[in-house]
Amino acid sequence: MNKFSIGVDLGGTNLRIAAVDEQGALVEKVTLGTKVSRGRDHVIADMCDAIQRMSDKFKDTAPMQGIGVGVPGIIDMQTGLVRESPNLPDWVDYPARAAIEQRLKTVVILENDANVAALGEKWLGAAKDFSDMAMLTLGTGVGGGLVLGGAIWRGANGMAAEFGHTTVEPEGQLCGCGNHGCLEAYASATAIVRMAREAIVKNSGCALASAANSDPEFSAKSIYNLAIQGDEDARQIFRYVGRCLGIVLSTMVNSLNLPIYVIGGGVSSAWEAFSPSIFEELRRRSLVYAATAPHDDSVGNHGASANVEAGPGQKTIITRALLGSDAGLYGAARLPMITEARR
Amino acid sequence: MNKFSIGVDLGGTNLRIAAVDEQGALVEKVTLGTKVSRGRDHVIADMCDAIQRMSDKFKDTAPMQGIGVGVPGIIDMQTGLVRESPNLPDWVDYPARAAIEQRLKTVVILENDANVAALGEKWLGAAKDFSDMAMLTLGTGVGGGLVLGGAIWRGANGMAAEFGHTTVEPEGQLCGCGNHGCLEAYASATAIVRMAREAIVKNSGCALASAANSDPEFSAKSIYNLAIQGDEDARQIFRYVGRCLGIVLSTMVNSLNLPIYVIGGGVSSAWEAFSPSIFEELRRRSLVYAATAPHDDSVGNHGASANVEAGPGQKTIITRALLGSDAGLYGAARLPMITEARR
Numbered sequence: 001m002n003k004f005s006i007g008v009d010l011g012g013t014n015l016r017i018a019a020v021d022e023q024g025a026l027v028e029k030v031t032l033g034t035k036v037s038r039g040r041d042h043v044i045a046d047m048c049d050a051i052q053r054m055s056d057k058f059k060d061t062a063p064m065q066g067i068g069v070g071v072p073g074i075i076d077m078q079t080g081l082v083r084e085s086p087n088l089p090d091w092v093d094y095p096a097r098a099a100i101e102q103r104l105k106t107v108v109i110l111e112n113d114a115n116v117a118a119l120g121e122k123w124l125g126a127a128k129d130f131s132d133m134a135m136l137t138l139g140t141g142v143g144g145g146l147v148l149g150g151a152i153w154r155g156a157n158g159m160a161a162e163f164g165h166t167t168v169e170p171e172g173q174l175c176g177c178g179n180h181g182c183l184e185a186y187a188s189a190t191a192i193v194r195m196a197r198e199a200i201v202k203n204s205g206c207a208l209a210s211a212a213n214s215d216p217e218f219s220a221k222s223i224y225n226l227a228i229q230g231d232e233d234a235r236q237i238f239r240y241v242g243r244c245l246g247i248v249l250s251t252m253v254n255s256l257n258l259p260i261y262v263i264g265g266g267v268s269s270a271w272e273a274f275s276p277s278i279f280e281e282l283r284r285r286s287l288v289y290a291a292t293a294p295h296d297d298s299v300g301n302h303g304a305s306a307n308v309e310a311g312p313g314q315k316t317i318i319t320r321a322l323l324g325s326d327a328g329l330y331g332a333a334r335l336p337m338i339t340e341a342r343r
Numbered sequence: 344m345n346k347f348s349i350g351v352d353l354g355g356t357n358l359r360i361a362a363v364d365e366q367g368a369l370v371e372k373v374t375l376g377t378k379v380s381r382g383r384d385h386v387i388a389d390m391c392d393a394i395q396r397m398s399d400k401f402k403d404t405a406p407m408q409g410i411g412v413g414v415p416g417i418i419d420m421q422t423g424l425v426r427e428s429p430n431l432p433d434w435v436d437y438p439a440r441a442a443i444e445q446r447l448k449t450v451v452i453l454e455n456d457a458n459v460a461a462l463g464e465k466w467l468g469a470a471k472d473f474s475d476m477a478m479l480t481l482g483t484g485v486g487g488g489l490v491l492g493g494a495i496w497r498g499a500n501g502m503a504a505e506f507g508h509t510t511v512e513p514e515g516q517l518c519g520c521g522n523h524g525c526l527e528a529y530a531s532a533t534a535i536v537r538m539a540r541e542a543i544v545k546n547s548g549c550a551l552a553s554a555a556n557s558d559p560e561f562s563a564k565s566i567y568n569l570a571i572q573g574d575e576d577a578r579q580i581f582r583y584v585g586r587c588l589g590i591v592l593s594t595m596v597n598s599l600n601l602p603i604y605v606i607g608g609g610v611s612s613a614w615e616a617f618s619p620s621i622f623e624e625l626r627r628r629s630l631v632y633a634a635t636a637p638h639d640d641s642v643g644n645h646g647a648s649a650n651v652e653a654g655p656g657q658k659t660i661i662t663r664a665l666l667g668s669d670a671g672l673y674g675a676a677r678l679p680m681i682t683e684a685r686r
Contacts, residue, residue, distance in 0.1 A: 155600020156657035257498020
């Protein structure tokens, strides 16, 4: 390899560190548990030790370009402060960047995890031939990332791309953010389980009820399993997920007219169950999509996106993410390759 | 003046042509009627004659930088074709740019009218200290313009910034675009009159009914006049307009995190009647807005925007347009100053 950089994906459960070379080849990856309960200093120490070991291991092989860290929270890019993080409760106004840099004695780049996942899919994944793209990450919540002109679009305060908090139903379900009817309240794993429990209350004899009773880890995945077995209640839930995603994607297409929108995160495994409703809504609600849709809506999903060139005849592609949970790791490693060093 | 350029605002009713210098001073303006019924060739001939006269008049005074034309329709920027225009019915796949250039024997820049209005407000109006901004133009329909990094954001197919077709009520009012519940179906002048007529059907004894009966030109303005006189039905309509605008602005703030959003067009004269509901919705529906709102929501409206600098502490400003119906004229004149000449 010519050069490499180190990417860190700091999640509420797993802490993953990888060395990635300039061409995007994964040189080495380690996965540790994030020991949230031991406090932030402990998490930072674990992370820095692992980074140091990896950096030492390759330092005689090739020059290191830098270190990028994806953090699940709101980050003040100027100061390197993590303002808040739902999965890291004690990271409130925490000078995480300074803490890491002090231990490693080198500069690091912090970035929001959803932005980093978008950057990963843009570099090596579903959007790799595009310089403008947006990503929705359907997990416990719904994260968003936006890349314009090849760079993460952070907005005036580093708070852009909160697509998960687009209002879908103005008087709908209360969201964690305080608003009613956010996309996150209908298209996250949490929302899918909630909608299943609502269906069980209405009909305690349904297959969802049996599954919930027999499965102590009743989850969005359990509900998807029922859907692929043909259970109508479970299928209905995923159709509703697709409808809400379709409404938000229509707004994104109408507003930004990007060539590609990527859907990732754990819930995207249920693509077959929810994506038909996405395309139905898009054709109903977006003249821009109707005018630019590929002949087969899901064409991007079969690797054809690379054949579509930018220009007046540019197609609008809505597709699944390709890198799975590694998107954030690749994106974090990409940060030092495209970011100018801080003075 | 050092240099000047010519801006054209081609509307369905008026055709306006202005010479504007580099500093944004209006040197001369003429207003003609758009003779739509005589056909597109006649309209183009009128426009080119007026441009030629104005260009001849100033050509010995200062060098001309170019000609920009704002057109109310979808334009293919590559070919200069007007794909369609609701207000110019015979402009379907019409090579307008070629037609103009042939007559004038020089290069012109065509641009969508809502984009041009946004560019005007960015150059000389409410957003003049910002390089990133969005604009909503509330007229017969609801137009949108987006400026990122000082340039119009056109998207992959030149169809971006259709904020008027954001879904507000998923199963709501049918919109001209075929979707249900678009912003345009609730916040345009047309929608305001429709909502008033709906109120009249419910209560034929209301003040709106008397106004509609006595005023042959019963319009959004008539309804606003009732609202400022305190009529509750009329006020209710404008509160609903503000609610829908607030929902869409929340989505825009959450997605783009721009420093400033400008509301223009004829309906924006009713700012006092609808803006309180905008700010109410924004605070409810956007954590980004809640975290970045000025102490007084409408601060931008009092010329204070110039004092707010970009950066981590950037405030989010929602404000009225300042240039009125001249925004498009200034924006069109600005086009040749910031666009590289076509080869």
